Amino acid sequence: MARWRRAFLLLNSLSVLLLILLCAFILPFSTCPHGKDICFASYYGDHMVLQKSPERSILWGYGSPEGGLVTVYLSGPMKHKSSPAPVKKGIWRVTLDPIEAGGPYNVTAVLQNSSTTVTDDNVTVVVQNSSTTITDVLFGDIWLCGGQSNMYFKTSQIFNASEELAIASEYPHVRTFMVALETSDTERTDLIRVSLPWSVPEASGLSEFSALCWLFGRYLYKKLNYPIGLVESCWGGSPIEAWSSSRALQQCGLDQNGKKKQFCSHCENSVLWNAMIHPLLNMTIKGSLWYQGEKNTNYHQNKYNCSFPAMIDDWRMAFHLGSGGQTAMDFPFGFVQLSTSIKGSTDNGFPNIRWHQTADKGFVPNSRLQRTFMAVAMDLPDENSPYGTIHPRDKQDVAYRLTLGAQAVAYNEKDVAFLGPFPKQILSSPIYLNLTYDQAIAAKPSKDLFEICCSQPQTPCEFQSLWIPVSIIQWSTTSILISANVCKPTTEVAALRYAWKDWPCDFKSCPVYGANTTLPAPPFIIHRNQANGNSYLSWNDTFL
The missing domain is CATH 2.60.40 (Immunoglobulin-like)
Structure with a gap:
């Protein structure tokens, strides 16, 4: 995978540079x-x-x-x-x-x-x-905020919105800019329209700005104590394909899909990349935030483990070349792992996308998604949201978790814990599985968030396989013991997964958190026959 990524970057860098130069100097320009x-x-x-x-x-x-x-x-x-x-x-x-x-x-x-x-x-x-x-004009760090409706979600819509808007004027060095909602069939040199020009924060203007983008910028400013510029470029109900260039889509075999066949004008391939991202390439930026994926739970869902990393790679290359090498080739990219949608739903769309958001690793950064950071949000549902349960109003916790990731990944701060617990070893017996985590945990009982798949040896388990809920038997400061005596004698525990539900738990009530961080353990799926090939996890049999 690393060789593929290097080859992609090398083969495409020249073509990207040529396209950027063509768009900057040959396409029709404004006066x-x-x-x-x-x-x-x-x-x-x-x-x-x-x-x-x-x-x-x-x-x-x-x-x-x-x-x-x-x-x-x-x-x-x-x-x-x-x-x-x-x-x-x-x-x-x-x-x-x-x-x-x-x-x-x-x-x-x-x-x-x-x-x-x-x-x-x-x-x-x-x-x-x-x-x-x-x-x-101030000099500071520029963060680009993209995605769909949960990034577009306004500051006036969050919990405690009036209090947040009331203190906006206390942060005059956190400035905001909003790209207008536009589409284009070709890559634009400049923005078609601006929705909110650069502004010093005050209640009336900030009320329409992205809540998550603003909160991240405000929290980050309190840590860094120098100016932060926030650029919002997002559109509700948009799939990742609309934000991806044709180059990125080609990497995943998606370049011919979505051409004038989509059900909304802003869902077609590359139309938002063309109009709302490509014009910004000359801007030098520090990093980017992303909250998107809901639309892809029912559109090219099985391609998201390719399309998301490919988009990140392509954005990084394009911003680096567009800025004449000033934006880092591997600029930090933070994202929100999907929250929740429908309580009690048995549809696997949301958990599958959560997994694909990590390039099927379960955590970031990893070998495929380097210099990335993720805010787990599956434990922050909002059953009473007037904007629909797919739009939770608690953006404060999400922004806080993103800020931790930015401190560690973007600003290289040492001793900033930004990851929830993840298994590093599984010991398997005929009746139990013992999971050892990579950090101290705070656990509580659960009857159904851990699930096992029973299968014949060497027979893989799939998303659509039969998964059987199992209970947590006991736990310690670093490990959890779960029941595994549900497989028939001719089968074995072939895979284990955690929190594989649209709505895994109520607010901050999932069974596993970091004891010292209060960060939730992310969802995962681990296959016995693949675990020992990973550098971060082992699965061994024991009869103790």
């Missing part, structure tokens, strides 16, 4: 409003956040005439002047030097245009300057 000679692209504006050092921020926009030279000036805590960059095919682009976190700055782009007049007696050179300025 500046009101007859201006120079302007910034759509997602630059007053109150924005630019990526701080050690990365270098990219500024770009439109200019006229062709060949005019654009220089960018920063004035604020420090002064900076960029090297001049020419206008090519109506577009200029400048890469700033690394700027430390802070501000505010005024950022001015100056277009110098020289015209020459030749007469019999002399040569006259006329230099004309045009400029445009954005103000109150």
Whole structure:
């Protein structure tokens, strides 16, 4: 798998770069409003956040005439002047030097245009300057928030919304920007529309912004104490295929599906990538958050273990190349493992997608999903949500769990526990299974969240196989003993799974949590004949 990933990155890097350059300089471009000679692209504006050092921020926009030279000036805590960059095919682009976190700055782009007049007696050179300025600009970390309706879920809709909105003004260095809902059949150079321009948080504007994105940014700011920029680009009811480029879809055999055959305009292949992600590639970012997968519980569900990692790989490559190498090639990518939908449902769509979100490993980061972090949310249901049970109002706990992952993975903070307990060893006897976890656990009784599959030796168990609920018999600080005496004499326990339900438990009431972290154990499925091939898990027989 690692060789496949390296090959994918190497084979596609040149083609991605060429496509990005084509889209930036050949596709039809916008012009500046009101007859201006120079302007910034759509997602630059007053109150924005630019990526701080050690990365270098990219500024770009439109200019006229062709060949005019654009220089960018920063004035604020420090002064900076960029090297001049020419206008090519109506577009200029400048890469700033690394700027430390802070501000505010005024950022001015100056277009110098020289015209020459030749007469019999002399040569006259006329230099004309045009400029445009954005103000109150901060340097910090940029996080892109994408996905479907649970990422789109507004701050005004969460538990304790009024209290959250009331304190918004206490966080003036956490800035927000929202991409408008648009689709496109081709990759766009710039955004078609902006829903919310860069803003200093206040109640009326923040009420419409993504709750999860905002809470993550606010919690992260309290840890880092420097500016955070949040870019929301998400659409309810959208499948992953809409957010993926054709390159990523090809990796999973999905590139020919969804072409004008979908049941909604924003569900077709690549239409949201084209309109709502591709225009942002020139932006230098720190990382990305993702909350999506509900739509894929009944659409290409069995492909999600490919389509999700492929999208992450492709985003990383495209942002790296689009920013001229400033966005990290492996920028941190955090996501929410699906919460719940229907209490009592026996449909396997949600648990199957949860598993596929980890590339069928059960945890992240792993060999297929490196530099990723995950917030488990299956224990945060909301039976009384007025927005439907698929939309839980508790986004605070989800954001807190994501923040822990960001601290550990994105910011390399040591001793930050961000993973729930996961089995590292299974000892099997004819009547018991003994699970040893990789950390101290807090457990309680359960009659049905652990399930075993009985099968003939070497016969694999599938999602649709017969799974038999078994009880927790006892537990210690690091292990759980469960009953296993339900298999017929001619069969054996071939697989074990945990929390394989749409709605596994009530609020924060699943049977296994980290004793020191209160983080839930994630769902898993472990096959006896595959376990010993893993570096992180062993399954051995014992007759003690």
